[in-house]
Amino acid sequence: MFSKKLKTAPEGYTFDDFLLVPSRSSVEPKDVKTHTQVSRNFTINIPIISSAMDTVTEAEMAIALAQEGGLGVIHRNMSINEQIAEVKKVKRSGDLTIRDVITTKPDASLREVHEMMDEEEISGLPVVHNGKLIGIISRRDIKPIINSDPQKKVREIMTEDVVTISESTTPEEALDIAYENKVERLPVIKENHIVGIVTIRDILELKKFPNASRDKTGRFMVAAATGPFDLERAMALDDAGADIIAIDCAHAHKPNIVKFAKTIKENIEADLVVGNIATREAAEDLIAGDVDGIKVGIGPGSICTTRIIAGVGVPQLTAISDVADVAKEHNVPVIGDGGLRFSGDVAKAIAVGADTVMLGSLLAGTHESPGEVVIMNGRKFKQYRGMGSLGAMTGGAGAGTDRYFQEVKGPMKHAKLVPEGVEGVVPYKGMANEILFQLIGGLKASMGYCGANNIEEMQEKSHFVRITSSGMKESHPHDLLITNESPNYPTTRLM
Numbered sequence: 070m071f072s073k074k075l076k077t078a079p080e081g082y083t084f085d086d087f088l089l090v091p092s093r094s095s096v097e098p099k100d101v102k103t104h105t106q107v108s109r110n111f112t113i114n115i116p117i118i119s120s121a122m123d124t125v126t127e128a129e130m131a132i133a134l135a136q137e138g139g140l141g142v143i144h145r146n147m148s149i150n151e152q153i154a155e156v157k158k159v160k161r162s163g164d165l166t167i168r169d170v171i172t173t174k175p176d177a178s179l180r181e182v183h184e185m186m187d188e189e190e191i192s193g194l195p196v197v198h199n200g201k202l203i204g205i206i207s208r209r210d211i212k213p214i215i216n217s218d219p220q221k222k223v224r225e226i227m228t229e230d231v232v233t234i235s236e237s238t239t240p241e242e243a244l245d246i247a248y249e250n251k252v253e254r255l256p257v258i259k260e261n262h263i264v265g266i267v268t269i270r271d272i273l274e275l276k277k278f279p280n281a282s283r284d285k286t287g288r289f290m291v292a293a294a295t296g297p298f299d300l301e302r303a304m305a306l307d308d309a310g311a312d313i314i315a316i317d318c319a320h321a322h323k324p325n326i327v328k329f330a331k332t333i334k335e336n337i338e339a340d341l342v343v344g345n346i347a348t349r350e351a352a353e354d355l356i357a358g359d360v361d362g363i364k365v366g367i368g369p370g371s372i373c374t375t376r377i378i379a380g381v382g383v384p385q386l387t388a389i390s391d392v393a394d395v396a397k398e399h400n401v402p403v404i405g406d407g408g409l410r411f412s413g414d415v416a417k418a419i420a421v422g423a424d425t426v427m428l429g430s431l432l433a434g435t436h437e438s439p440g441e442v443v444i445m446n447g448r449k450f451k452q453y454r455g456m457g458s459l460g461a462m463t464g465g466a467g468a469g470t471d472r473y474f475q476e477v478k479g480p481m482k483h484a485k486l487v488p489e490g491v492e493g494v495v496p497y498k499g500m501a502n503e504i505l506f507q508l509i510g511g512l513k514a515s516m517g518y519c520g521a522n523n524i525e526e527m528q529e530k531s532h533f534v535r536i537t538s539s540g541m542k543e544s545h546p547h548d549l550l551i552t553n554e555s556p557n558y559p560t561t562r563l564m
């Protein structure tokens with residue numbers, strides 16, 4: 070009876086067990102499109118998401134990802150207020166419109182206005198009377214008069230004919246209007262009231278990131294993690310402007326989690342992504358719970374020890390393909406989370422049905438991850454730890470304990486925890502955009518080999534060949550001494 074369990078057990082495969090087969094192709098890598106669905110209502114331009122881990126994603130990483138067309142998930146190992154502040158930092162940094170507009174009144178003196186401009190480090194102020202915009206005053210207007218007549222009133226020298234735009238004006242239109250009228254800043258007007266200001270400098274800055282992930286109002290997109298039962302956090306993040314809330318836990322295939330996910334979804338406007346899972350049955354249950362996205366991965370991560378500590382998991386390529394089979398029928402996007410080491414792994418994850426992949430270790434060593442660079446034996450590293458590691462479980466806001474369903478009461482915390490992750494360091498890799506460039510370059514090359522013009526075609530058209538360990542050995546550089554590390558063949562060996 071017991072032997073049947075083993076005899077009927079299916080095989081599980083991961084990235085190194087397969088290679089993509091080159092197909093007849095007229096697709097040039099430079100021409101492929103990498104936009105993809107990250108959740109039911111959001112598309113991003115590259116299929117890369119950063120992990121909700123306290124050594125990977127805070128605002129700086131989320132901004133770097135959004136600038137390049139990906140998405141960052143702000144971790145939850147901090148207080149709700151701290152997490153909200155990180156979400157707002159991302160939203161503010163990608164906002165073309167300055168929304169906390171500092172204004173002045175027509176009766177203010179030039180000295181007052183001058184002081185305010187110095188204090189706030191701005192060079193122009195809209196003039197508002199009874200809530201309505203009646204003029205604009207700039208440093209240039211004040212300069213010739215400030216010394217001789219500092220008490221002069223704003224209304225006497227302000228420009229009354231203010232060129233304005235509306236909320237629906239596109240950045241291109243705004244730039245044309247600003248150049249045509251030779252003005253540097255354009256107040257944004259809604260129902261006669263000033264709701265923001267757009268400057269030429271900000272529009273030009275925006276053009277530096279044509280691929281960026283932006284929400285409906287043009288701000289950077291950001292996601293944020295919450296615990297499976299933390300409605301208060303989910304609602305607060307939603308209010309703060311998070312586009313996607315990600316329920317982050319080690320095992321989401323639990324009826325109480327699926328049930329509570331529904332409650333969370335009913336109380337937020339953001340899309341709700343739920344994970345992690347690794348089986349078809351779990352996908353069916355989450356989809357029945359009406360989630361907007363599914364995250365897959367039980368134990369594939371570089372810092373994970375779940376498979377060793379609990380003996381549980383599903384090799385990641387099998388897990389993604391099983392979940393994607395079910396999710397595709399319901400148009401629910403799938404995130405392949407953990408275990409990716411090379412751009413080729415990103416390509417394989419997508420080919421078996423992932424719409425996006427979530428990266429921890431590949432991004433943890435970049436400039437934008439939280440934490441300092443440490444130098445060991447003359448080489449630079451950054452700390453990287455599992456959210457189920459002792460350090461993450463006992464530090465921060467306790468997200469680690471909750472992620473792994475562990476409760477800590479009273480003293481001797483360490484002895485009462487069973488970690489499912491480890492702490493270590495990864496080589497420092499410079500700026501995140503350089504890593505993303507290499508990853509997307511590798512993915513595009515793969516799509517060229519497979520004859521796929523876009524992510525959907527990559528999922529539909531690509532084929533695999535099952536390989537042996539000798540096949541994998543042959544795949545890596547061999548029989549030579551590598552003296553010069555290639556940027557897209559990163560080694561994770563310490564020294």
Ligand code: XMP
Nearest residue numbers: 120370371373407408429430455456457490
């Ligand atoms: P990579 O391989 O990209 O994996 O470093 C990152 C993903 O690993 C998950 N994660 C953990 N899994 N124990 C686990 O079993 C942990 O302590 C742990 N911390 C993170 C998570 O899904 C992340 O995105």
